[in-house]
Amino acid sequence: MTIPTLEFNDGNSIPQLGYGVFKVPADEAxxxxxxxxxxxxxxxxxxxxxxxxxxxxxxxxxxxxARSELFVTTKLWNDRHHDDEPDRAIAESLERLGLEQVDLYLVHWPTPAKDDYVHAWEKMIGIRERGLARSIGVSNHLVPHLERIVAATGITPAVNQIELHPAYQQREITDWAAAHGVLIESWGPLGQGKYDLFGTDAVATAAAATGRTPAQVVLRWHLQKGFIVFPKSVHAERMRENLDVFGFQLDDAQMAAIDALDPLDGSGRVGSQPNDVN
Known part of the structure; x- marks a missing residue:
């Protein structure tokens, strides 16, 4: 199976579908x-x-x-933004991973109340320049955070990893990203089971029409929107199911029906609001 790749604004590329290990216990990872x-x-x-x-x-x-065939992402946690902590944090992550370099290193949250995310981004640029990360980006950054780090450094993130699923599409961020050459990665792409996407008429009807599962339909929606997605499962059968999303297409009507699932008032969000995370 060939997984399509997308190109970053720095010239590197990333497989559009990956495997996420959020909440995978250490002893199962x-x-x-x-x-x-x-x-x-x-x-x-x-x-x-x-x-x-x-x-x-x-x-x-x-x-x-071969290492060259793999793409590995890790992230800088919120209490490591200050002073030289980002440098120590990437060294520790690389040691734990047994790698000399990650393919993508992200600032996990902006933590605006601490007001050190610009410094964290400046340190990320240095981490990339030293070859410890091939590409750098951010996660959970809203438009004001993005605009501030770019204005301060002149360097635009390669990617912004955000909560994104049909019930919470974050159009302001995705529009900004499209205008500035930033790719979007969707975390919680299936709503984390907290929002019943699979029971909606839009998803159920598309699943019946394509002969696919509701989960495959939602993942296919992400891919056709141009988002990077990495569903998490600890079950091998579900892993294979989540990977089997390249042999069909959703038509324009099916895509539009799923697009319309977003209530547009933010009520579909299942994770934390970035300005509240410290």
């Missing part, structure tokens, strides 16, 4: 990532705060897959 790699995933998304970087690294080391 090695097994889960190994099964994902065996299923065909080559893009793994982790973070320091997930506590499972060691398991991810062990699975990669034991996979027999």
């Amino acid at each position: 090695e097994r889960a990532v190994a099964e994902a790699l065996d299923a065909g995933y080559r893009h793994i998304d982790t973070a320091a705060i997930y506590g499972n970087e060691e398991g991810v690294g062990a699975a990669i080391a034991n996979s027999g897959i």
Whole structure:
């Protein structure tokens, strides 16, 4: 199976579909990532705060897959923005992962109450310049945060990883990203089970028409919107199902019906509001 890639604004590229390990327990991470790699995933998304970087690294080391064929993301946690903490944090993540370089390093949240995310972004630029990360980006950054870091440094993130699913499409951020050459990664792409996307007429009807599961329909919607997506599952069968989303297309009417699931008032959000996270 060939997973399509998208190009970053720095010239590097990323597989559009990956495997996320958010909430995968540390003692299950090695097994889960190994099964994902065996299923065909080559893009793994982790973070320091997930506590499972060691398991991810062990699975990669034991996979027999060339490092050049893998794309690995990790993230800088909120209490590491100040002083030289970003430099220490990336060194620690690389040691846990057993890697010399990650493909993508993200500022996990802006934590605006601390007001040190511009400094964190400046340090991220240095991390990239030293070759410890091929590309750098952010996660959970709203438009004012994005505008501020770009104005301060002249460097635009390669990606913004945000909560995004049909019930919470964050159009202000995605419009800004499209205008500035920033790719969007969707976390919680299926609504994390807190919003019943699968029970909606739009998703159920598309699933019946295409002979696919509701989850496959929602993932296909993300891909056709041009988003990067990395669903999480610890079950090998579900991993394979989530990967099997390239053999069909949603038509314009089906896409429009799913687009219309967003109530547009923010009530579909299932995660934290970025300005409230510190």
